[in-house]
Amino acid sequence: MPKASFEYLNGELERLQQKGMYRLPTVWSGASGPWMETDGRKLLQLSSNNYLGFTGHPDIKKAAIEAIEKLGAGSGSVRTITGTLDIHDELERELADFKGTEAALVFQSGFTTNQGALSLLGTDDLVISDELNHASIIDGIRLTKAERAIFAHKDMDQLELRLKENDGRKRAFIITDGVFSMDGDIAPLPEIVELAEKYGAFVYVDDAHASGVLGRNGKGSTDHFGLHGRVHIQVGTLSKAVGVVGGYVAGADVLKRYLIHKARPFLFSTSQPPAVAAACLAAIRLLRRSQPLIDRLWDNANFFRTRLQEEGFDTAGSETPIVPILIGAPDKTAEFSRLLLEEGVYAQGIVYPTVAMDKGRVRCIVTAAHTKDDLTFAVDRIVAVAKRTGLLKG
Incomplete structure (x- = not known):
């Protein structure tokens, strides 16, 4: 019998590789910031989610260091055994107050937060999802036994059609990215x-x-639109603008x-290390005074x-600090990103299956x-x- 081989x-x-869809992680020297170094080259970073620069904020770093000294490197258990320390409880109370909700529950990552929260859905439920929702939502839905329906991106007529088709047969949950x-x-x-x-549906x-980006002091899309008390489930990340890691x-x-009692990522994963929970807590408190x-x-996003x-670039439907430049085929997108790298700008190409093959x-x-x-440096190089x-005429 032949030896097993990969x-x-x-x-x-x-x-x-042939289709321009092969990419290994870039290894960076030093901390996350607007300029970062790799292979001895300093590059302008245009691919980081560190929206507010919180990853290196002194208050957040200090909170993490103090938590390690007081509480150790790890929590020692899952949350439901001995892994809920006072710092985890304090973080959840602070998050609930910040978001204007009765309660909040913290998970170890944003991705697993959706998997955990969507465990709420069962055979008596219908989930109606925007076609461009994040992969963590898609995967979370796949793990449920709920009936599933999709509506075209931001198409309210089609969403209403899906609700009418349900006609109250099942509990309906409308899910969207903010x-x-x-x-x-x-x-x-x-x-x-x-x-x-x-139609008597839930909103998720x-x-x-949107956390740290939309709403007063970055409270998110519910606050941005003044919809407190009318959105049933708000999911957020503790990475990106918050600058650490986790979700809620x-x-x-x-x-x-x-x-x-039911969310398996919560039940079967060791809780956040004390330093992570303390850093997240410091970041949420910092957001309260970070409107400037x-x-x-x-201001930067609108300028860029x-x-x-x-x-003359096509920036799709961008309204936020996420600003895509549409290229087209995967190989052309990969080449554009590679040439930008030569010019000193790191802006990753996003290709199929993350987006459509021609998008x-x-x-x-x-x-x-x-x-x-x-x-300005970035625009000139782009x-x-x-x-x-040939994307623009010379």
Whole structure:
């Protein structure tokens, strides 16, 4: 019998390379920031989710160090045994107050938060999901036994049709991202809430890219639209703008108590290390006084997007600090990103299966830590590469 070997995987890897879809992680030297170093080169970073520059904030670092000294490196258990320390309880109370909900439950990552929260769904439920929702939502739905329906991106007529088709047969849950991670556009949450109330449905919003970005002091899309008390489940991340790692569900206290007993990622994963929980707590408290920083983030984003649009780039439906530049085929997208790297700008290409095969784009993310000079540098290099590749006429 032949010896087992993974050589069979090389064929698929070669196919990915030929189509411009093969990419290994870049290894960076030093901390996350607007300029980062790799292989001895300093590059302008346009692919980081560190929207507010919190990853290196002194208050957040200090909180993490003090937590290690007081509470150790790890929690020692899952939350339901001995892994709920006072720092975890304090973080959840702070999050609930910040989000304006009865309760909040923290998970170890944003991805597993959706898997855990969606365990709420069963055979008596219908989940209606925007077609461009994040992969963590899609995977979470697949793990449930709920009936499933999709509506075209932000298409309220089609959403209402799905609700009418249900005709009250099952409990309906409408699920949407608050900010869509690939196009940078914002969900029409007021219209979604109105339809939900008309048909007696629940509203579930994933604010991964809205937390720290939308709303007063970064409270998210529910606050942005003034919909407190009308959105049943708010999911958020503790990475991205918050600058650390983890995720949370904010909503009714009964929902929290249910998920404590039913959400498998919560039940079977060791809880956040004390340093992580303390850093998240410090970041949420910092958000409460960070409106000027959030204003700077939006000023930077609007400046950058406007400059690109004036040059003739297609930035899809971008309304936020996520600013895609549509390229097209995966190989052309990969080449555009590679040429930008040569020019000193790191902006990753996003291709199929993350986006449609013909919708490859270089996704740029603007942060509050960027200067106008940084962003002007980026636009100039992007224009030069676009003319070189024929995306723009020279």
